[in-house]
Amino acid sequence: MMDVVSLRDLEYVAAVERERNVTRAAASIPMAQPALSQAIARIERRLGVTLFRRTSRTVVPTEAGALLAERGRHLLADVARTIDDTRAAGGHRQVRIQVTEPSLTVPRRVFSAVRHALPGAAVHQMTVPRSQVADMLVSGELTASVGPREHGPGLATEALCHEAVMAVMAPGHPLAQRDTVTVADVAGYPIVSIDSGMSDWNATVARYFTRFGAVPQWTESSAFGAVAAADLVHGSGAVFLALESIAHGLTGPIEHRPFDPAWSITWFVNWRSGPAPMAWTSEVVDAMRGSA
Template sequence: MPPDGTIAMTPEQHGDLKIDLRQIGYFIAIAECGSITRAAARLGITQPSLSEAVARLERDLGAALVLRTGRGVVLTRAGAALAAHGRVILGAVQAAVRDVRQLGAEARGPVSLGLTPTLTSLIGVPLAETVAHEHPEIQLLISEGVSPVTLEGLSNGRLDLGVCYEGHDFGAFEAEPLWEEELFLLSAPDDWPDQDRDGCFVRRPLAFRDLAGLPLILPNRPNGMRNLFDRIARSRGVELKAVLELNSLGNAISIVTRASAHAILSHAAVVREAERGELVLVPITDPPLTHTAFLLRRKGQPVSSASQLVERLMIRILGEMIARYGLRARLLRGAAG
């Protein structure tokens, strides 16, 4: 036997290891107690049973793990290595069990969700109310922000789940298309004399090239929607007239309702103003404009049951809003996820 007490293992022995976590726990108790007798008392088993467990472990590993003395036992170098690795192994297993139980158990705990201003306005309140009423054990925190802010929150772990519109780099995230919206030219009713309407929708569409003659409120660059407008304008050889550039959805809508300018937004962004007759929506053609929202998580991030439930509720409520308001939008994910 080598000086450190190890015994050479054959290739066959490598394939026959049958060590379980209980054996590792037993050995750690011996290492901490310095005595098989005291370790047996701590573990609630007999001393002969523990001695046999140690002997079996030594046979399985092909190494002497303890040296018996008149005062108890002393670990060999191999035994000290097993005790050190065993503590790490048991700690990792215990952490894994805690995580699995938390993630797989009944949905509960905090969930942080980042939404665009449009979606916050549309589903923020009903989603928060639904979670509070149906699942009070979940603490939902909704953060409103433009897509770059949501992406930053997902990257640094502040957000568990986020919704962002296309036009950004989603390489660091698990990204799934959530819904697609049609975009319209928004106008105050007095600013658009066409009376041929279907509710808030003007029946006669406007070609994209004709946007060039209108005073527009456009998002600040860089912005996914602004990139879309700029790309199409270049392809059509037209220049859009931005009388104001801002990313504040509320301010842009307010300016349009005052008949000071036009904007290009979705029906979902202005559903309440349209219902009150404060805005009309003009379809855009050649080409029609749409944009897609994506559901995002950071790659490798554990997904809790609570987060999955919030995701399903969000999709369900989006479907309800499409039906209730007749939104020109469609879900790209089913309510079952």
């Protein structure tokens, strides 16, 4: 039956079902959007069913499309697990851990602990768009992720540690004259926007501000990482909201202040729990727990 639908075809269907948009799905694979559209049409012809209903703004899976995407993910996960088990039987262990910024203190401790716990294993740091993390954990493309909590069937998650959030600004900024800042204080200035394709940090900030009846105003330019974000506060009235380890690690003319009341973020470790855990996942998770 694999002459009708290949593993690659299953990846295409799963990507479109996940993104509900062919352009975003193509970017996540990655491949050209017209090529992905043609591939989906080819799969539909071979199966003799409609997998997706197209509208002007979105793509909605049919019952058949949702079924193929769901079971396809399980098949892809089984294949990935079989490959890992085969490598393990041959003495080769490969660990792939997703983290948005591997240079931060918590991820560095995690990777060090995993490498120590699994000597000889190939431990890879991976950074992929947030929208893909849960599916990649379930499919076995990722062994674990460190960062925000991931949700979905077949996933397990556990709080790893907590880290304070700080407001970072230029030395001449009005907020630099204070010992602490409040959400109301910061809401009066532009806040450095972080690339939403790789991180949900902006959404996290917006949710927290809502608790205090405030709405963040974002800078027109977005930054991908901490260093680029810090650069945007120089010579401007912008404020960069950063984890404590980032704020303390920045160099140059910069000031940072804690929030009052204190604001902290929880780091989570996420991994595949079913239908069957990936090889040596328990060792990886145990090592991460020990790093906290």
